[in-house]
Amino acid sequence: MTERAPGFATLAIHAGAQPDPTTGARATPIYQTTSFVFNDADHAASLFGLQAFGNIYTRIGNPTNAVLEERVAALEGGTAALAVASGHAAQVVALQQLLSPGDEFIAARKLYGGSINQFTHSFKSFGWNVVWADTDDVASFEAAVSPRTKAIFIESIANPGGTITDIEAIAQVARKAGVPLIVDNTLASPYLIRPIDHGADIVLHSLTKFLGGHGNSIGGVIVDAGTFDWAGSGDKYPMLTQPRPEYHGIRIHETFGNFAFAIACRVLGLRDLGPALSPFNAFMILTGIETLPLRMQKHCDNAKAVADYLSKHPGVASVNYAGLPEDKYHALARKYCPKGSGAVFTFSLKGGYDSGVKLVSNLKLFSHLANVGDTRSLVIHPASTTHSQLDDAAKIKAGAGPDIVRISVGIEDKEDLIADLEQALSA
Amino acid sequence: MNHDTYPDDYIRGILNGVKVIAMVGASPSEIRPSFFAFKYLVQRGYDMIPVNPGHVGKSLMGRPFVASLADIGRPIDMIDIFRSSVHIMPIVEEALKLSPLPKVIWMQLGARDDAAAEKAEAAGMKVVMNRCPKIEYGRLSSEISWMGVNSRTISAKRAPIPTQGMRLSLNRTSVGGGATTAADRAAKDRSDPT
Structure with missing residues (x-):
């Protein structure tokens, strides 16, 4: 026992x-097929009626993807x-099960810029209304609850600026409001934080980042x-609780x-919206996940070393990294992610916008691109890229003011990363 | 027995040990969960008997409906109850009159009656509440993994290709008991409001 x-x-x-x-193949095969044969007519009908376990069509499910799904679960x-x-498809599909036109969801203001954009503009055209709350102020979530609220959405470690969210406090608000708490756990990965242990009902990821981990x-x-x-x-969630006409009246x-x-x-x-993952991508991401614990620890250790270096550099005005003892999120980091505070953070330069732009162009090892969570170290100026759709006030609220540079620290030798920053800052 | 969470060995022992299952509340309607579960358990080689007084004269997957447990007239290993919690006690009391006594009382997802469970256990029967045998069989065999479900088991052994009527091996390494810790805790909070 x-x-x-x-x-x-x-x-x-x-x-x-x-x-x-x-075949006995030990690595997970890439089932690069659109469709799967049925044993007989009854088998086909059972699969279409959700009565049997099995595969029909890769838009609905695929054996390679299923391995990835079970692994992340x-x-x-x-x-x-x-x-x-x-990751964007995950947000659309998850919220479609919860919201009808005219409904609301509450979202933390500090989010990936692409999510702020998706929630503000695309979702508005579906009649899903986002109500913003302050990531650091639990009361602002409570105040935003209305009879039309169907979900609360936060990031565990918020992009772009190393913010650690108090998941448990916001989970209490969600429970009281009778709505699920959705946590985007992309920047932490389950190696650092498991939001379900802290009260999350739904967890989302961009697999593109640390889980896949290789930027491919x-x-x-x-x-x-x-x-x-x-x-x-x-009757709050009819997709889950009402008889579904698509499936002869089943209640999911x-x-x-x-x-x-x-x-x-x-x-x-x-099935109906259609954003299926390619089995090839599922295979690549699965291979990445096998080394997640090793990579994530190295990402965090490198990030801490780089943050320490930057915080002592005379040209740096501030470093926003929860792993630094003086950081405002350090206590939350100790509670939620004691193994490390992630590898994506921001810092600001004393020379403002111009120094930020200059630093990005002088770096030789950090790649200037719009992604995070790669083995390679990455750098970007959010105000002119990922968060460029926002006005200046919203940029500052999202942690992406004009003087801010965001880096995603890779798993190269930390001495090389620090040397690259040194030469770029003094150039 | 703690009925908030079950060790996999307990469920595995039951599913490997029983052969004849009477399903109380079995429905011939193809959209009912009881129909799904009945069909699956037939396909996995169990000797299934549908019990539902409203459908006597009809049959389910070729097995004739009977009105009550007493009408079965042969030994049964397990009673799978597809009724809501309030209807459990009379069925357990009926089961206690059977000879030989069934080995297992199983209550479906959403169904739980602790007093009825205590009675059945006092008579020597094993009890499972708020679980589905189809889901548990699919989970322990990992067949349910096709749906992206966390089977909470792992194995480095090559599995056979399942065919019609075939019993699958349930002998995988368990990550933990039945559902996840969080799901078990949430279910307990609901059944036991404070």
């Missing part, structure tokens, strides 16, 4: 994967997951914590229990 439960690094390699039943401590084409494949994932009480939510929550949300995302969201 006292079986030993495998740990995180074991799950990062084994969860979801086992030798291929047909296992690492996050969720009941099930759904892989999709990008776009992907996203939705993890169902299995914690939200759909049955007790009345009563059929699928504590992984109903992940199934709704698959059979209602992904």
